[in-house]
Amino acid sequence: MNTINRTQLLGMNCKQLEDYMLQIGQPRYRGRQIYKWIYQKDISSFYEMSDIPKELRRQLDETAVVSIPRVLKQRVSKDGTRKFLMELEDRKRIETVVIPQGEGRGSRYSLCISTQVGCPISCAFCATGSSGYHRNLQSHEMVGQFLSSRRELKKRLKKNDDNIISNVVYMGMGEPFLNYDQVIASVYLLIDPQGINLDQRHITISTSGEVKGIKRLAEEDLQITLAISLHAPNDQLRDQLVPLNRKYPLGQLMEAVEYYLDKTNRRVTFEYIMLDDVNISREHAHELIKMVKPLLANINLIPYNEVETLPFKRPSSNKVWQFYHWLVEGGLNVTIREERGGDIEAACGQLYVKER
Ligand code: SAH
Ligand code: SF4
Numbered sequence: 066m067n068t069i070n071r072t073q074l075l076g077m078n079c080k081q082l083e084d085y086m087l088q089i090g091q092p093r094y095r096g097r098q099i100y101k102w103i104y105q106k107d108i109s110s111f112y113e114m115s116d117i118p119k120e121l122r123r124q125l126d127e128t129a130v131v132s133i134p135r136v137l138k139q140r141v142s143k144d145g146t147r148k149f150l151m152e153l154e155d156r157k158r159i160e161t162v163v164i165p166q167g168e169g170r171g172s173r174y175s176l177c178i179s180t181q182v183g184c185p186i187s188c189a190f191c192a193t194g195s196s197g198y199h200r201n202l203q204s205h206e207m208v209g210q211f212l213s214s215r216r217e218l219k220k221r222l223k224k225n226d227d228n229i230i231s232n233v234v235y236m237g238m239g240e241p242f243l244n245y246d247q248v249i250a251s252v253y254l255l256i257d258p259q260g261i262n263l264d265q266r267h268i269t270i271s272t273s274g275e276v277k278g279i280k281r282l283a284e285e286d287l288q289i290t291l292a293i294s295l296h297a298p299n300d301q302l303r304d305q306l307v308p309l310n311r312k313y314p315l316g317q318l319m320e321a322v323e324y325y326l327d328k329t330n331r332r333v334t335f336e337y338i339m340l341d342d343v344n345i346s347r348e349h350a351h352e353l354i355k356m357v358k359p360l361l362a363n364i365n366l367i368p369y370n371e372v373e374t375l376p377f378k379r380p381s382s383n384k385v386w387q388f389y390h391w392l393v394e395g396g397l398n399v400t401i402r403e404e405r406g407g408d409i410e411a412a413c414g415q416l417y418v419k420e421r
Pocket of ligand 2: 184185186187188191192193194195237238239240273294
């Protein structure tokens with residue numbers, strides 16, 4: 066199907082769809098009807114939109130399109146995590162992961178959305194960063210990851226539960242704040258009560274420290290969680306691990322975090338990857354405590370998921386707990402991220418598309 070000259074309806078909010086209907090000489094309320102079909106009823110073929118007049122369905126089929134990313138492959142981990150390889154309209158491929166949540170695992174899932182094809186930040190330890198950068202994703206491609214994953218989960222698990230995905234984390238491939246407008250547009254689509262209606266307190270965006278994006282998010286009227294990939298407690302080490310630090314050193318990053326806290330009154334989470342012999346000494350713990358304690362933030366420790374082509378190692382579990390205790394004794398609020406999907410390379414930072 067040639068979709069190049071058709072108008073993409075996925076990604077439009079309700080108002081934009083209403084305006085589009087007016088533009089093509091239809092009553093405004095048709096926009097709301099189509100909006101419900103796309104986001105609530107999961108229908109992307111105009112022919113199935115049964116309350117739309119047949120003639121309009123035919124016209125839309127020729128002039129418009131709702132492109133949901135196609136799932137080419139999926140791998141299922143022992144722990145129930147699934148990794149989808151998805152294909153976009155220009156045949157670029159991305160990975161999206163769904164992770165079973167909480168008690169009675171398997172009933173509700175958390176979705177890990179990609180925001181770019183590849184990532185230009187090139188963190189030293191990350192598989193996505195070392196696989197190059199191709200382009201930003203559009204908001205319809207991000208919300209499309211949600212719709213496509215929900216559809217696939219419902220089908221595979223034979224569950225007719227529209228809330229099967231209860232949480233969304235923007236922690237897949239890419240740096241969300243290098244694609245700010247499209248990422249935030251996709252958040253507004255996910256939380257719209259007239260549409261997908263996800264609880265916004267169940268959404269987290271993770272950034273490697275794009276200061277401009279942090280400041281912009283502070284201005285939005287949103288209650289999502291901001292997570293910051295810190296990974297090092299001093300500039301010298303962070304310059305090596307997260308090259309964006311050379312543009313926005315820790316002083317500027319912390320200033321942006323304080324600005325965000327002032328504006329929103331919301332706690333932020335600092336993510337801290339644990340790399341053996343690199344960033345988990347006693348001295349690092351002291352530096353980290355000094356930097357983070359005044360901010361009353363949460364620290365999420367992430368034992369490194371090894372990547373075949375990269376030299377970093379995961380520390381032993383003794384070292385992980387040692388570092389954890391130092392931080393807790395220093396008065397920080399600390400959690401350790403449980404590894405999920407490691408056996409199918411779906412864990413944090415293991416996402417890259419081999420067959421691109
Ligand atoms: N680009 C954003 C969001 C995607 S990465 C960011 O960097 O924050 C999501 C999280 O996974 C980040 O904290 C990232 O640093 C971490 N991560 C990357 N590679 C990893 C690896 N190999 N093992 C464990 N965590 C990793
Ligand atoms: Fe990009 Fe995040 Fe990977 Fe760094 S850790 S290269 S910012 S995806």
